[in-house]
Amino acid sequence: MKVALDAMGGDFAPAVTVEGAVETINESEDIDIVLVGDEPSIKRELSGKRFPLNRLHIKHASQTVGMDEPALAAVRKKKDSSIRKAVELVRSQDADAVVSAGHSGVAMAISLLLLGASKGVERPAIATLMPTLKRPFILVDAGANVDCAPKNLLQFALMGNAYCRAMFSNPEPKVALLSIGEEDTKGNLLTKETFKLLKDSEMRFIGNIEGKDIFSGDADVVVCDGFIGNIVLKTSEGLAEVIMKMLKREIAEVAAGRIAYLLMKPALKNFKKKTDYAEYGGAPLLGINGTCIISHGRSSSKAIRNALKVASEFSRKKVYGAITEEIEAYQVRPGSV
Template sequence: MRVRIAVDALGGDRDPVERVAGALAAETSEVQPVIYGPAGLDTCGLDHVVTHGMVEMDDKPADAVRGKPDSSLVRAVRAVGDGNADAVVSAGNTGAVLAASLLHIRRLESVFRPGIAVVIPSDHGPCVLIDAGATADAKPEHVLQFGFMGSIFAEEVLGIERPRVSLLSIGEEPEKGNQLTLDAHALLSASSLRFEGNMEGNALLSGETDVIVCDGFTGNVALKTLEGTVHSLLSALRGEITETTRGKVGGLLIGPAVTRLRSRLDPETTGGGYLLGLRGLVVIAHGSSSRYAIENAVRLAARGVGHDIVGRLAVALPERVVESSRSTNLSGTTRG
């Protein structure tokens, strides 16, 4: 059986044709992308589920999900909930993907709030940042749970034993941070996680950790800042290099090195993030995703299915949460 990946053809800044091209490039004997998009779209031979309407980037998530049940975004997400697809990829309105997922795929039993897990290509190897933008107003117990989800993800998918967990804050000392990180720090310290304390933004790429936890607002700002800085820096380097003949020659010579670097750090190489904590697999791609990014996002989704991320979280998460509740006396009462 091929893995079926529902691909939302609409939303974001790019043409549906780009989505189709990316999905097509990811098609293999094991991976079958299915396009969810409007009638008339040329899907180049890929299966096509015809949808009606489009969720706009500024639609309110709840309204979009209720008011546009036949849109490409909602239908693609629902395909996972209904068992018609093994995973979904969308580069549309993140809030709407989240709302549609909560309604049609639903949370795993022990999960308070979903979190987006993104793999960061740090200098010491891959590490996972969670939450990259699903839960903007997270409570301390949500951040604790992101720690559990990220830790299980790092173990099962990245193959890291006893992953180190760090809390993104504004100083390494436990008393540095805002009220949320101070409270989350206390919960993480008391948990069964291998918690290594706070880390600062400048260690995102250079830090020796495996899981970086934070609320979705902070994670999103940090991740986009990282991506934007890589982009600006490589552009500026190109600009500087082409200013002089000497620089041009040097630039040609270091071209392959820059390409290797870009391919490591370019978010398009990663393709997107997993929305974890649900009963099905959802991959959230950048709104600006090119066909290359969509191709990688479909591959990411297929790998997630192969690793059975959802099944592993479903088994491991309740154990950890119960264990942690026992040791910290939090039990059900902190459920936010």
């Protein structure tokens, strides 16, 4: 298993990407890594680190895409960018998967451009794991597509369903549609039409789910358009951060607050571990011909490590093949859209 890592992608690259790669090589025997990016910088980061030389490779790329660059220009003009070179390795079958914590719009666009959408897929989507009281659920689309048709949401559901089955060995995932009321008459034009398509599908569709219920863990796959998905994801991230800040402030202000804080520190640490995006390591792009994992721009070396593992597993379990099969199986059903 060989994974191409965009060594220059992310707020703390190449330091954390190289560190994450080295840790992964030393931990897992079955992953080889190609660090793609500016060779001198990568070599500088590697100096002094110990790792099996034959399993860590460098592929030089002379350009880097900044986090805030206009996506279109970066895709068109930077033909020698680290993210592009990394995806090219997948296309030429010199790597099995690609991981990038860089500009997510550019990573998506280049993956789609070079690898192509899976047969029958109109729009690839991002699938993010979100923690709940029980096991995490898959939010799809988490930000790839802003204006969607009902058919797109149906495909997001089919892809999320196949991903959940193949990746997490869940034989019959519970699929829900994010809306503003449980009844099928509640929602906007898009969700009301999508509801019918999901109800007629062969998936285990459990109906609409409201924002307040997604974290209960009753749905395995939650479907929405990418605009809403991104807002839900970012709002949750922001709120969780603010709640912890507010709580710490309140604790600091009460008598014995400092002692309480010290006593509960291990609990806070466990809580953080369970809710930290770094634990999930990255979000796969569903519906392209290959394995592409998008990581958080603020990825730590741990997040990179976990993203590399997700990439390896996604590829090994042939998740993108399962997605193509799911989409094709739906296409041939009588009465399908």
